[in-house]
Amino acid sequence: MIKQEESWLDRNTFHHSAFWDLIKLVKEKEKKGLKISLCIPTLNEEKTIGKEVLILRSELMDRYPLVDEFAVIDSGSEDRTLEVASNYGADVYLASEILPEVGNKRGKGENLWKAIHQLKGDIICYVDADISNIHPRFVYGLVAPLIQRDEISYVKAFYDRPLNYSSGLRPSGGGRVTEILIRPLFALFYPELSHIIQPLSGEYAARRDVLEKIPFPIGYGVETSHILDLYALHGLETFAQTDLDRRVHRNQTTNALGKMSFGILQTFFNRLHQQGKLDRMPDLETFYRRFEVEDGNYRQLVQEVVEEERPPMIEIKGYRNRQDAS
């Protein structure tokens, strides 16, 4: 069964090409008096960090002053990540040296959380460090909806995600953990959130005044918790999402994805518990929701998946008769 597009999907889903006019975007930002900070969390990313800093800083600070502050926050890299990032002009910080009085925990979420303290922007944009096809759209595509629409507080990226094998690129869809774990969980417990096409994407931009009010899991659950917490506080209308076309990243092993899923499940069930959904389990949804993109239009496909069950065979009279006869 194919359902027509939902209105939120129409209103709050963008394509980065809608924001190509960076001069206009910078003017809008300045008119609203907004400051934008860009944060890249790192741990041993010397192969990709140089290009990210070079391109984003040169295009979005130097050529078009959209970004006011650019920081790399590192978890203690043992390679040349910090040297390379610094050479290309990023402000480089060790997460362990930010807010030392709260201690140091090692994980991407720690860097994102401490960025709120370290950076000064009204909008903070987070970009993962392992994007091998980095382009300015990875930033302007995310901050633009926040500049232009005051009611939006949090913008997620989505994209095609070909995996980077030594033999070349292979298509992957929405990401394996997204498709196998998160989308079915959202469809069961938070069907409205199924409108978010790639809830685990590592690129997003948000307003400081929402980021400072939510907790940050240190590990793999940080993106999931952001969505669940902001949804509980502000509803779906606070979110938007932008199609960034294509993101090439390194392939992860199944073991690594298993570990990630374990962390995400912890976060997810914690939220279910906090929101009373485990104690007062609602009727589980039977509609599974996924996405299709056709000719630039995003379409949610809703399919009824009813897991009917048969009783134990021993309870069936015909079976018992046959067994008795044999």
Added chain:
Amino acid sequence: MPIEQIDRESLLNPLLEDIPRKIEKIHKIRDFFLTDAVLLGEIPSPTFAEENRIRVVADRFRENGLHNPTIDEFGNASAVLPGSEGQSSILIMAHADCVFSPEIRHEIQVGSDFMTGPGIADNALGLATVISLPRLLEELNIQLKDNLILVANTKSLGRANLEGAHGFLETMSLPAKAGICVEGSTLGRLSYSGLGTLRGEITLQIPSDYDWMRFGAAGAISQLTGLVNHIREIPIPKEPKTKLVLGGLKCGSSYNTSPKQGNLKFEITSEEDEVIGSMESQLNEICEQFSAETGTHVSMEIVAKRKKCSIAFTHPLVKTTRSVMQEAGITPQVDPSTGDLNALILGGLPAVTVGLTTVENLREINETIQLAPLCSGITQLITLIEAIDQGICEE
């Protein structure tokens, strides 16, 4: 009007003295042209399919506020930086095509002091530098009297016969007084002459009615090997300097099937066009004789042909280029061109080709440019433009 030697020196000396300042300044502001090199290098741009890269170049010309940004009928992107007087123009050209197919992952890795990726040297870096010239001149407080015509030309490599450069020159509305071809590879390169060049492909086919029982019958691989042996018997003169390169051989697709067709790519370069003509005739004769003797079909297709051309070693443009290189700490290495320079010189323009930095693994997928020497390479280009602008390079 040509100027006297003593005037040339008095005009050139201040430019040479300014070279250290320029190198230092360019190092401080290098990120914007390095960014363009990466962004352009990651757009596949094989010869005859350069549209996507050219579109970005034209956008950059517009963003940089240049006059008349255009994509012409040959696919070249061009624009003009007007000079303060605009009486004459200088043509700066970089080819936009590269040798890699779109199937190759065009990903540039950026380290502290290097960049690696297919085509970064040849010629994403050259192209990015040409695009960046207006801003470089502005940052260095240089105002030219002449117009600067900036061109990203297509169809330069391989089977293309410099079609982009020829097409641009034939339709160029502003006549230029000199030209510079910009290549990422390699620092010290100084080309002021173009070799006569012939590029061709020989195709050998086993006909469907081939008599496999005849004496010497064999598949296309064996036949092509025999043909290559005949070609290698062509005498190649040492003077005038001449070279025959067998650059590509395609034949067969499996372990156990004798192929019926094969293809051999070759290039002849020489200081004399007559030698090339003679060798072309000999190749034709070899193909005909081989075809008749073996019962195969052998045909030769010429895909690119250009005449030798040169300006004199003593031409003021060449002399000035050498002086600039030496002052920038670059050792000139004379290297006759087979590229776009031929189109410029044959079009009557005094022109040179210069390279920008040191390069490793040229035309391999791990092609690597060194960033440290690059600022000297760009300074050499800008100083040479200034010298042309001031009339120092005219005969």
